[in-house]
Amino acid sequence: MKNALILARDWIVERTGFDRVWEVLFERHVPEAKGPAAWLYTLGSASLFVFLVQVVTGSLLAMNYVPSPDHAYDSVRFIGEKVLCGSFIRGLHHWGASFMVVLVVAHMLRIYFMGSYKYPREGTWMVGVVLLLLVVGLGFTGYLLPWDQKAYWATAVGTNIAEQTPFIGPLVAKVLKGSSELGAATLPRFYALHVLVLPAAMLLGLGVHLFLVVWHGISEPPERARRPGEAP
């Protein structure tokens, strides 16, 4: 039995070089941070984990959700009341969404205050900023989908804010709403952005971001500068 497992592993390793991939991804050197500061290094992985939870729970929710003004609200109620574990899955997605914003902002603050965005990691930072905007976009588009009063008016406010942009505001608002009024054209538009466009962009960005993280390695925590006359 053990032999069979080793054989299977060797078969795969020989054909994929997976041992090297594993080595590069999971056996790389990471900074030796001590104390509470060490926890700050978990924020990126935590964001990634919550994103994966959002992908799984979101895929499940999409199996029962209907992005039409006539059915959206009822289908969300159906998920909460009639589908086995539906309220739990929706709860995870709901809280995961808020938590994700908290995590990525905390992650960004860690990078900023430790100076980890500096040479040669500027690219990682820039992609990270795009990812942050994508998270906000996912939050904004997802908020409309339950199609209740809160969702509707929050989106009305959000699109009105977009409308205040000088010169292009009204055009941007119409493109967002898919119409001059928030309605039957807006909901499927937001749904498509929420489940297709933004997650696809997110996966692409994550791929680049993680590649760069592995490529450059994790930066060391900053050290306090020596005072004049202090021994090194």
Place this chain on the structure above:
Amino acid sequence: MTCGRGVEPEGEVMGRRSFLARCAAVLGAAIAAVLGSTGLSYFISPAFKKDEEDWVDVGGTKDIRPGAPVKVDFVARKRDAWAVTEKRSSAWVATKDGREFTAFDPRCTHLGCPYRWDQAKEQFLCPCHAAIFDAGGAVVSGPPPRPLDRYDAKVVNGRLLIQPIPRRRAA
């Protein structure tokens, strides 16, 4: 011999390799242009779509006398993408001479409260925040940021037709 793209063998102006590379680039650009432009127009088309609403017959014009705006109720068929809904709506219709009619959106431009006509003062009064408009819809006093919004109106064979899309007027 190298395998780099577009590297010509000695003495050739354009070889097979770079010719094909250019063809691929041109074709690729053409495909990207077609997909990109049609996709982009599809995506941003709502920005350039005109709001067209059907003209609604709201009644005869002879009941509406100068100096006494009338509130008319009507059912508007509202198009919302593929959905068509019927919505009960109303408008204040005023006239100066009995020939030209002005239809006002019945919501105050401050926060959307329904206002009423005060015949004694000959002004529109909004109960929410004491806004006052004159018979032409201009702000007399109170918090509204702009005059009353109007609906396009026209008279056809003695019937008043309006298009129930609020048109903003500058303050």
